[in-house]
Amino acid sequence: MKTRTTRALSAGAALAGLASVAACGGSGAVTAAGGRPSFEGRGPITYVAGKDASGVIQSVLDRWNKLHPKEKVTFIQLPTDPDAQRQQMIQNAQTKSDAYTVLSLDAVWTSEFAAHRWVDRLPEDRFPLRQMLKPIVETGEYRGGLYAVPMSSDGGMLYYRTDLLEKAGIAKPPVTWSQMKADCAKVRKLPEAKGMSCYAGQFQKYEGLTVNFAEAVNSAGGIVTDPKGRPGVDSPQAKKGLDFLVDSFRDGTIPKDALTYQEEDGRRAFQAGKLVFLRNWPYMYSLTSKKDGSSKVAGRFAAAPLPGLDGPGTSSLGGHNLALSASAENKATAIDFMKFFAGQEIQRFTLSRAPGAPTYHALYDDPKLIKQYPYLPTLKKSVLRAVPRPRVFQYGDVTAAVQQEGYAALTGAKSSAQALKDLQKTLRQQPATD
Known part of the structure; x- marks a missing residue:
């Protein structure tokens, strides 16, 4: 999931590039041959998502509404907090x-949502899934069926100060945690780096901590849960991952302030020149590149894959997908709208207004886009290596447990070993997905 405030999708100009989508028949309340739902009913529908702070989602909906005046979409904005969004949808x-x-x-x-039948199984042949990155498509699947269509993705990256690494004689960004610490030690000897901290991520007790915890565990060769939701967090590999975070707080690699960091806190610290390295999502690249005075490091940073224990690390796979409420009406319109909203052209426009992680191979490989957004090749590597957070029935309970035990370890309330043992015990009480 995106742990930052839900970032709006955008649409640029060139309305001609958005062709209206052909109709499809059937109804979610009716089953076709094979027992799968078919889809019928046309008319007004709603789109439900977190708060659109930038207004970009509404601009996309306006384009749809102009093309489909009899099938308009109304935007229902939910709270910014992801947990509150999930609860209202439930x-x-x-x-x-x-x-x-x-x-x-x-x-x-x-x-x-699929296990509880709160959303319909979708017709795979209506969406260009083969044109999308496989790990992203898999986030919308459940027990062999498609229940959500990828609309946007997300992969964590390591932002770093190119100017300071170069001045310290470091030619390449680190690929392991030990290299990152060694590089930081060299950088902090520079007069320009006086008072800087080495590294930060998102360590406040919220979804961002689940992401950073999972990335540390996976980057050390461990797992939180397997693909069926069965826990495996009480392992030597998982302990090495959590120990990296715990030891980094203890030795000052990560500043104590980072215990309060969400995405924007880290971005602001990096932009202010307070950090050598920062783990964050792609959205911050364009913000940190602004030359309006808001960023002290514009033109002096780059992004690399996350480091790990023995080599490149593993990002948690974020993103948002489009799903169809099982109790909705006008499902033929809904399917068409989902195809429109998740289409490649809309994502191309999105990239121009709200840089992030598209779902299509072609957008990552487009030379013009790479020139405009140099992080795309790195981001593609991050997404292809990414591991989803636990795929479980009761995700809210699982992420709460991860946050509880992870935070206890980071603050010294528990040892890494005890926190992982307690987390394993709690996760065993959760039902597996199969």
Whole structure:
């Protein structure tokens, strides 16, 4: 899931590039041959997502509405907090209300919503899935079926100060944690680096901590849960990952302030010249590149894959997918809208207004886009190596447990070994996905 405030999708100009989509018949309330739902009904629908702070989502919906005046989409904005979004969607599903049509699901919610039949299984042949990166497509699948269509993705990257590394005689960004610490030690000897901290991520007790915890565990060769949701966090590999974070707080590699960091806190610290390295999502690249005075490091940073224990690390796979509420009406319109919203042209426009992680191979490999967004090749590597957070029925309970035990270890309330043992015990109480 995206752990930062939900970033809006955008649409640029060139409305001609957005062709209207052909209709498809059937209804979610009717089953076609083979027992799968077919889709019928045309008319107004709703799109449900977190708050659109930039107004870009509405611009995309306006384009759809102009093309489809009899099938307009109304935007229902939920709170910024992902947990609150999930809870409101669940409440709508449990009451079988038709108020919500198309849902913007965090990529890690698919199993829960599909298992409870809160969303419909979708017709795979209606969407260009083969043109998308496979790990991204898999976030919308459950037990062999497609229940959500990738709309946007996310992969963590290591932002670093190119100017300081170069001045310290370091030719390449680090690929291991030990290299990162050694590089930082060299950089901090420079007069320009006086008072700087080495590294930060997102360590406040919220979803960002789950992401950073999972990345540390996976980057050391461990797992939080296997593909079926069975826990495996009480292992030597997982301990090495958590120990990296715990020891880094203890030896000052990570500043104590980072215990309060969410994405924007880290971005602001990096932009202010307080950090040599920062783990964050691609959205910050364009913000940190601004030359309006808001960033002290514009033109003096780059992004690399996350480091790991013995080599390149593993990002948590973020992103949002489009799902169709099982209790919705006008499902033929909804399918067409989902295809439109998740289309390659919309994502191309999105990249021009809200840089992030597209889902299509072609957008990562486009020379013009790479020139404009140099991080794309690195981001593609991050996404292809990424590991989803636990695919479980009760994701809210699992992430809460990870945050509880992870934070206890980082603050010294528990040892790494005890925190992982307690987390394993809690996760065993969760039902597997198979």
